[in-house]
Amino acid sequence: MSFIWQLLENRKASVGAALILFFVLLGLFGPALVPGDPSDFVGAPHQPPSSEHLLGTTGQGQDVLAQTVAGARTSLAVGFLTGFAVMAIGALVGMVAGFFGGWLDSVLSFMTNVFLIIPGLPMAVVIASYLHPGPVTIGLVLVITGWAWNARMLRAQILSLREKDFVLAAIVSGEGRLRIIFREILPNMTSLLMSGFISATVYAIGAQVGLEFLGIGDVSVVTWGTNLYWAANDAALLTGAWWTVVPTGVCVALIGFALVLVNFAIDELSNPRLRAERTWTRLLKHPDLEGGLSTPVVRTSGS
């Protein structure tokens, strides 16, 4: 719990968290604030931003602001849920492999490496094209193509934790294997699991937009990805209608950036050396620290 407080004190984390909160609220309440069906035709196509349509209209005369706000809900929901699923499966595989070792580890690691190396997008396209188009399909293929990375990372972490003394002590005292995993090891991995969840969500949101841009999703559902699909379809850029493309991209980037900021903060908190270096730099007011600077001599008064 104190970890969460420390996190919020960190500047990077608080900025990131604020942005994430903004988008989550947007997704939950946005469509209520911008009434009407975003798919309605409300004006002439490709109108630039005006007081009537704050972000202009699409190539089919729909309100860009309404579409962006509405798209947030599905894109974020699929993103977070998929991110969680990816993290959970990856964590399960990685931790089981790392903890139990032996032939189980060999098999699971091998599988992880195979899935890691096969390029995700083409595989996702092949699988998704046979299924019913929509957010559920996209979530499914993203999980299939995305779980391996977390698995690898968490396996490495658990391998190093397993050798630590407190775990060995638990094994020697006869604690059951599963109990050891849950009671001794898991709490030490919270920061890594959180970090893994965040990375997985960033991946999920981005990859989702990419697949929908290709036309894999249900193009009648309003999401950020399908917005871009239609914009490309209507040759928006070549007619100069940048407003159909920019808001969605900025939203995706902002939430991705916000999540990454939080990740950095977690990294800083769990890596004391990074923190110590920052303190040292600040204390000595040294803006430039070359790799090979000699030990400075700073005489405090009275020595």
Add this chain to the structure above:
Amino acid sequence: MRHLLRNLAVYAVAAWASLTLNFLIPRLMPGDPASIMFARFAGQLQPEAIDALRVAFGFTNEPLHQQYFTYVRHLLQGDLGISIAYFPAKVTDVIGTGLGWTLLLSGAAVIISFVLGTTLGVVAAWRRGGWLDSVMPPVLVFLGAFPYFWLAMVLLYTLGFVLGAFPLRHAYSDSLAPALSGEFILSVIQHLVLPASAIVIATLGGWMLSMRSAMVGVLAEDYITLANAKGLSQKRIMFHYAARNALLPNVTGFGMALGFVLSGSLLTEIVFSYPGQGYLLIQAVRNQDYPLMQGIFLTITLAVLGANLLVDILYVWLDPRTRTR
């Protein structure tokens, strides 16, 4: 050496998994696989033609493992089936038109991005607290949070459409015919700038950050302290003692990231109508061209595996500790 062999096994299994996935997936879906595949042709072709297609694609009534062997045999002969969108062209022919362009674009972009990002990472770690270390990373991370193809769109609009500085589509000028002339090569390079830049901008941050953190780890090692104590020049320490060691984990990371980067660059191609695999992929999706989709999947996977193999060999050359085993 043993490391190399183990990776080889992973690649072999990955290749096998891909082609097996291609085989199984139409057959796992409910319904007749042939009807799904030829859905587009329903009502357009004679039943005999559809039957002929059925046989050509291996959807016979033979037992499953027999179909599999036939399928693999065709594959080894270089037969990936017939494209639906470009009917009756063979999939291999269709892919062939685009593979070179994809390799050119992705290869160039990825190498530029890796070299540039790694160099920036080395300098940033060397001058901790300097502007490069504090300003660039958040900027690059922010840029990297945009989808590749969105950055491509922005570049297309600003530098291509508004400023007219670079061409908007295709791999070379429409008025030229492919030839080994200076004019043609210049045109190719001109058309590469925008799509490659999008990919570079999107991926630069990742390489820079990972190199920087590897460098920070290496700089804490005893052999760096000793190198300083020995009185070696800063340049020698930065490159031969620090960077060359920090590079090693990044080279392995490079291989891992290739599949991911390639996926992003496929989407970038679409924005510029660049005649590579990405463009073919979207045509395939639009036209429900399953054979082409699967063919692209297989080709891209094999390309990534091949690149990874090259990276592994490079790694053995870079790290003497891997050579004796």
Add this chain to the structure above:
Amino acid sequence: MEAEPSTLLSVRDLRVEYLTPAGPVCAVDGVSFDIGRGEVLGLAGESGSGKSTVAQALLRILRPPAVITGGQVLFEGEDVLGMSEARLRELRWRKVSLVFQSAMNSLNPILTIGEQIVDTILAHERVKRSEAVDRAVSLLKLVGIDSARLTSYPHQLSGGMRQRVVIAIALALEPPLMLMDEPTTALDVVVQKEILHQVAELKDRLGFSILFITHDLSLILEFSTRIAVLYAGKLVELAPSQELFHAPRHPYTKGLLSSVPSVRGPRRKLVGIPGSPPDMRKLPAGCRFHPRCPSAMERCQADSPELREQGPGHIKACHLDSP
């Protein structure tokens, strides 16, 4: 005491702090000693006593967050703490070289040992590469390694050989002073003795001085001229080796000596020192050793003892038999 001109290194009140997020922690608190030409000064203490920090501070190669906050270091009369980067680069290796505890970690894993010797030479002297390689070969011969190993990588050598390589590198420019920080700790006992014999022989042959840092007093009793004992960042005793061995005055030194098993001599009980070294962030008041000292008096809890001369060349910091 030796006459002034033959003092190579003079350290007075050296103070080193580590800046942590919780505040500065003093690792070396006012340490003073001299090293003369051709002598071996042993620096003994438990881990965490600050001995490695002292060695690296002398060359000013301590990494952040370490800062030197006080004292004076004179090498051949020159002020090291006030030197420019360029002058320091000349001092390092040409005048003072360093041997670390773990040779495996001291060597760059991706360069051959030949390259690592050669680049040392080339960094300081304008010679042709071929000449530097020849010198590398003779350095390897000096420490008993076959010249064929010039093209070997560190991971291809045994622990003992690696340590010899590191010593060869330290001798590359024939410096008058060599700092050796637990050079044999990571090796097994037989190899330890071999390396020590080798170093002693080289010292006799080439005439350089050594600051030999160790936690194992038994290693340096025969090898060194004088021994300084460090505890929790402070010097507690300094005396000629034989005198320290036969007549130690500080309780900590006595404790260290009695924890050294002896194969010869009468059987006696091995006595360790109870407790463990203090946390440098929360040092005890008064004498830093008093919580573990069998002879602690009331005065020890309040007063930090000064260094006082006990006899010729023998100083200690303790309230026992002091006014």
